[in-house]
Amino acid sequence: MLIRIQPEPFEMSSVLDGFGQGAGAIVTFSGLVRDDTGQMVALELEHYPGMTEKAVTGIASRAAARWNLIDLAVIHRHGRLSVGAPIMAVATAARHRAEAFAAAEYLMDYLKSRAPFWKREIGPNGPGAWVAAKSDDEDALARWD
Amino acid sequence: MKLDILYFAWIRERIGEPKERVETGASTVRGLVNQLIARNERYAAALSDLNSYRVAVDQELVDFDHRIEHAREIAFFPPMTGG
Structure with missing residues (x-):
């Protein structure tokens, strides 16, 4: 299991190097900075050092146990992007694709609403609004109960 | 009892500090929140609406009735927007 919380960029190819030996299916997901306003220059991600690592490790461990994963990786950046x-990015490796897909979706749902990151839009004139959490994202967690 | 209190995102901006050490006799998060809100309008503006933010005690997400007698670090922050 690989968990990395870092400001630096990363290469998906290096994350996947040697990943999931013996698996029948590997699913990867990458999240990119999207310009929702048409005026965004960057996204600033604040986080809670210490709790972030703990929360992400907890989420990843629950996913690994629930779907009996062969391997799992979570990389999450912070700072100005x-x-x-x-x-x-997340990557999941399992014997079959159903487990790999489900675990990746679970990871994404929980990282969105339970990992202590806060996004803020940076426009041409500097810091703008904090991104509000969506109630849909919170509701999405209920399907895993 | 002295506690480290951390603030993040717009809560940090409204209060004007990322971190402080607070003396409290409160037994729950709710009691601590009431003590902070009573300080001044900056704290009241940041912390009055309990539905608008979350709390972690020693880096675990908890609800406002969580007991804090043995807590070391309490953090207040908006709903998370990771991923």
């Missing part, structure tokens, strides 16, 4: 830059 340009539009189009990768924010985060």
Whole structure:
């Protein structure tokens, strides 16, 4: 299991190097900085050092146990990220694709609403609005109960 | 009892500090929140609406009735927007 919380960019190819030996299916997901306003220059991600690592490790451990994963990786960046830059990635390796897909969706749902990150839009004139959490994202967690 | 209190995102901006050490006799998160709100309008503006933010005690997400007698670090922050 690989968990990395870091400001630096990462290469998906290096995350996947040697990943999931013996698996029958690997699913990867990458989240990129999207310009929702048409005026965004970057996204600033604040986080809670210490709790972030703990929360992400907890989420990943529950996913690994629930779907009996062979391997799992979560990389999540913080700091100032340009539009189009990768924010985060997950990779799951399982014997069959159904488990790999489900575990990746579970990871994404929980990382969105339970990992202590806060996004703020940076426009041409500097810091703008904090991104509000969506009630849909919170509701999405109920399907895993 | 002295506690480290951390603030993040717009809560941090409204209060004007990322972190402080607070002396409290409160037994629950709710009691601590009431003590902070009574300080001044900056705290009241940040912390009055309990539906608008979350709390973690020693880096675990908890509800406002959580007991804090043995807590070391309490954090207040908006709903998370990771992923």
